[in-house]
Amino acid sequence: MTETMTKAAGAAAPPGAIRPVPWRERVGVGVREAQWGLAVLALVIGAGAGLGSIAFRWLIKTFTGLFSGHADYAAAGHAANPHVSWLGPYFVLLAPVIGGLLYGPLVDRFAKEARGHGVPEVMLAVAQRGGRINPQVSVVKALASALTIGSGGSVGREGPIVQIGSALGSTLGRIAKVTEGRMKLLVACGAAGGIAATFNAPLAGVFFAMELILRDFAIESFGAVVISSVAASVIGRAAFGDVAFLNLPAFHVDHVVQYGLFAVLGVVAGGVGIGFTRILYWIEDACDWAWRGPEWLRPAVGGLLLGVVLLVLPEMYGVGYPVLENAAEGKYAAAFLLLLLVGKILATSLTIGIGGSGGVFAPSLFMGAMLGAAYGAGMQTLMPSTSGAVGAYALVGMGAVFAGASRAPITAVVILFELTGEYSIILPLMLAIVTATLTSKLLSRDTVYTLKLRRRGIDLDGPATGAVLGTQQVDEVMEQAPGALAVDAGLSVAAMELSLSAHGVLPVTDKEGHYLGTITARAVAEALTDEPGSAGCGAIAGDLVERPASLTADMSLAVALHDLISHPGTGLPVLDSERARLVGWLTHQSALRALHPVRA
Incomplete structure (x- = not known):
């Protein structure tokens, strides 16, 4: 009895004594508050986003092979699926339906926010929800988007990988119990890492996260996002190689008159970017109005319409990068390029409208390439001695349409440079992107990302719904x-x-x-x-x-x-x-x- 009391007395700290802080608690506080803790979290998130991008691209490749029998059906023309060769090219009528039957219930049951193009949900989480994103979004978004693209959905993979990486950053921040400000930053780190690894574009990942997700260029934010982007890029390059994402021929500006032509292309591209945004949400509204059944079945039924589009224009199947490269190399006539431009707007809008999951960044690049190549072909007919190569206009058009749709000029310049490795075109690219951005701003107050939120009554610059502060003047x-x-x-x-x-x-x-x-x-x-x-x-x-x-x-x-x-x-x-x-x-x-x- 006496021995027990002695031990208890010895264990008790004397009055006024400072309790030693356990090392685990010190490490936890450091991770949550210290700069080195932020760097460690950013590094872990970047590595996770890099590994996630590898898995996501593998899923897309696997599902594309299963549904179409080709590595990229967009470049195969009206070919048959060797798995069901007896269907001939008509298998594209069924592929979106089967894909919809798989991802429709998945999204409806586990993560409704995985529907659509993803980036607006991340922007909303950072602006008004303290960076909190449902943890299961990363898994559901990866599967749903891979199934959508693999079964013929005409969408891109940047929106999904941004949402996947951001969900990872939010989950890790929640586990580490970081402050709200740091939570938002970790979400941006995940977005940057996803873009960097998927497109082998570390700088573009940084500026995408800063310009679109955080909408802030603070020094602390920049450092953390860079760490995440670099870590993801290292992993991505180890898996995919250190090569430019798109293989395009070298282009040069040979005549000063071409700068004026590029500026005009920027104005047209800005209008196309806004036009795509409007049509995207018009078709989504039409699908909402027409559909009266359960949401989980909507992608399968709507897949029949998408299948008809794919039967007419198989180039719309999936992301379509091979078709984009062919356009930049001048392999298509101007009339067919304009048909592909209209077809992409329709196919992407329909994919999103029926409940598909995927991004709008790659489609905007596709549209820009078609517009630019058609514009360049027209200029070659009118001004054969001074207009220059068609491919230069295709490359500039890619960045200009994306800038017109997203109104993110810095990201547009950097990402086009990194995707192609073409520095010689940087001056006309900057000129066209600025004119496209200004045109877009004159035509609309919203972008392809913010309009989705405003249609739901959400203003990113305004107070959150139900907020007690911010509604006053x-x-x-x-x-x-x-x-x-x-x-x-x-x-x-x-x-x-x-x-x-x-x-x-x-x-x-x-x-x-x-x-x-x-x-x-x-x-x-x-x-x-x-x-x-x-x-x-x-x-x-x-x-x-x-x-x-x-x-x-x-x-x-x-x-x-x-x-x-x-x-x-x-x-x-x-x-x-x-x-x-x-x-x-x-x-x-x-x-x-x-x-x-x-x-x-």
Whole structure:
């Protein structure tokens, strides 16, 4: 009895003693919070995404072989399936039906979010759900997309691999119990790794994740995403080899006039990108309106329509990269190229509309190649001495249509360069992509990704459904602006006024009271430190004016919060609708007061 009590007393820590932290707990905290922990998680996610891409591509190859009897039926023409040769080319009428009978119940039962092209679901998870993605999505999406593509669905594999990698990142983040901000970053790491390994495009994976998924280019985010992308690329290259994803002949710009032709192609491509987006959702609406049966059966019944399209145009079977390469090499007539362009829009829209699973990135590249090659062939007829090679227009058209549909110009430039290895075409590619992006923005406020969410009543820049903060306007919650400094005020005056300000920043106005920008205490302190004179040698407030993101009084608080959160200061100026005069000041505290307004 005495011995037991002695041991118990010895085991108890004396009052005030610091309990030693077990090594497992220290490691757990490090993984969740330290920079090295983020690097380790990004590395693991990249490796997982790389292995997942290998498995996913194997599934596509296997199912394509089973359903069509060819490695890529799109390049086989009206050939028969050797497994059922007695059906001749008519087997394509049944392949989408059988595929739909397999993936339809799978998606409906285990992960409904695996339906469609995937990227919008990941964007939504990052923007409004704290990066949380259903763990089983990765498995269901891989199987459903591989079955869709293998059985003739005219979709790509970038959407599925993004959703697969992102689900892996979300699951690992949940296991490690990371913060919400880090969870979102891990989701982006999974998306980057998936793109990098699948297309042998590590830079494109990074920019895809930053521009479309995170919509942020912070240094910490960039580093983690790069680690994941590199890890996935190493694994992907070990499996698939270090070669460009598409094999295209070398192209060059031989005449300055061609730059004008490429700019016009960008405008047309931007319109095609928006047209594809509209038709995609029109057909999806039509399928929703026409179908009255159970959702699990919809892909099989709709597969009959897809089979008819494939019977007429077998080039629409699956992703269709061989057909894309033939177009870039000038093997098709212009009229047939336009037929393939229309056929791809119809086949992809129908595949998604009936409930198929797959991406829209590869189809947009296909459309761009057909458009560009047809455009180039037309220019060769009109301007044979200056137009240049048809293939150059096909390559530029690929990036331009994708940019027009997704409005992600940086990703479009980088991914086309990495997919083809063609640096000689980079200048016209950049020109066409910028013009396509501007055209797309003029024609529509939404992209092929965001329109899917907006049709469900979800605005990525707005508050989540049911949110208590963000539905107000800025003028409902802003507070009185601090006293403004005159643009010609000396630095000594500015220093005194800033020392009395609770914000550490003051607005600056001209003699007519028009808002010019802000001046910070840090900028004034640095100027006074650098200048030999105590008053700053005649420097005035106007010399140190900065122009931070300015808000307007009629702006939604949800939109304003994005700028407020990313701004390093304590608040942002609020201007009138003409952005000429200062009318208020928005701080984190004033935004939160919208939840508990002060009663008089």
